[in-house]
Amino acid sequence: MVTDPRTLADVSEGALLAEIFPLLQGGPRMPVGPGDDAAVLATGPASVVTTDSMVRGLDWLDEWSTPADVATKLLTQNLADVAAMGATPTAVLVSLMADPQVPVEWVLEFARGLGESARLSGPQGVAVAGGDLSSAPPGVLVLSMTAFGDLDGREPVLRSGARPGDVVTVYGTLGRSGAGLAMLLAGADPGSQPPGIRAECIAHHLRPVAPIPEGAHAADAGATSMIDISDGLLRDGHRIAAASGVRLALTTEGLEPHVRSIAGAVGDDALEQVLTGGEEHSLLATFAGEPPRGWWPIGRVEEGDGVTLDGEPQQPRGWDHFSG
Structure with a gap:
């Protein structure tokens, strides 16, 4: 139900920002927040920075996703x-490029959802340090985010460190977001699902949950390589294999619990979703020894190249922004 009849064309940039800023998260690592030409962040000697974007009609549909859903998904994919x-x-930092006819209410709900998700992201939360607003052609709504991280004195974990003999592991779920998307494309109503695996998969697609603290924990435990599973296990696994010059040998035995967990939602398509489903935002990592608690073994690193499943070569199937 629309309670605010205004569109962006009805308000000035300054007036809109005055409503947005109180909805966002600050933090102890941001001594100067949004409002000046730039924010000031208290970062360590080595920082990590990344960026990602979402486009209405391509990365989400308004029929499925609320503004808060979009905010959570954008934040999660960057933090992962x-x-x-x-x-x-x-x-x-977050930027909004919007048709001036976009309702103000949509923007404020997005900001409120972003602020709430940022506050819940870690013990101290994540500061929303500002961003940019810009108009766009009719019908266009684009959101872009840049995320910063602190290595706290540790070396970064790269994709290129996997070595033969390492254990291939995953922390988090596999296939749930892809299964949720498949159900939505088949006409499932996200608001009328009874409790159960179908509702869980749809929820994971609309608001993915990533094991954010486990990245630093894995680094401390000696992870040799790591990647966010954003484009599917096979495609992202190929990225580690190519960067490290090795083969990731996966097993159906290791993947079976993940397949079984979503079979009630997508039936015989469960294995394919586990292998190729995108926007999962679990972490895929390799370890030279026994993996730490919570990291589920799904295979081994071998001499060679590419990714195999029970010895059979697998193409890098999954999400691609330009070929689908």
């Missing part, structure tokens, strides 16, 4: 990239 480097997220 920071975590995959072994860093602790500290702050984000």
Whole structure:
């Protein structure tokens, strides 16, 4: 129900920012927040920075996603990239490029959702340090975020460190976001699902949950390589394999619990979703020895190249921004 009839064309940039800023998260690592030409962040000697964007109609549909859903998804995909480097997220910048006819209410709900999600991201939360507003052509709504992280004195975990003999592991779920998307595309109503795996998969697609603190924990435990599973296990696994010059040998035995967990939502398509489902934002990492608690073994690193499943070569299937 629309309670605010204004569109962006009805308010000035300054007036809109005055309503947005109180909804956002600050923090001890941001001595100067938004409002000046730039914010001031108290970062360590080595920082991590990443950026990601979302486009209405491509990365979300208003029929499925609320503004708060979009805010949570945008934040999660950025923070997961920071975590995959072994860093602790500290702050984000967010930019909005919008058709002036976009309702003010949509923007304020997005800001409120972003502020709430940022506050819940870690013990100290993540500071929202500002960003930018810009008009866009009719129908266009684009959001972009830049995230910063602190390595706290540790070395970053790269994609290029996997070595033969390492254990391939995952922290988090596999296939749930892809399964949720498949159900939405098949006509499932996200607001009328009874409790159960179908509702959980749809919720994970709309508001993915990433194990953000585990990136730094994995780095401390000696992870040799790591990546955020954003484009699917196979595609992101190929990225580690290519960067490290090795083969990731996955097993159906290791993947079976993940397949079983979503079978009630997508049936025989469960294995394919586990292998290729995007926007999961779990962490894929390799360890030279016994993986730490919570990291589930799904295979081994071998001499060679690419990714195999029970010895069969697998193409880098999954999400691609330009070929689908």
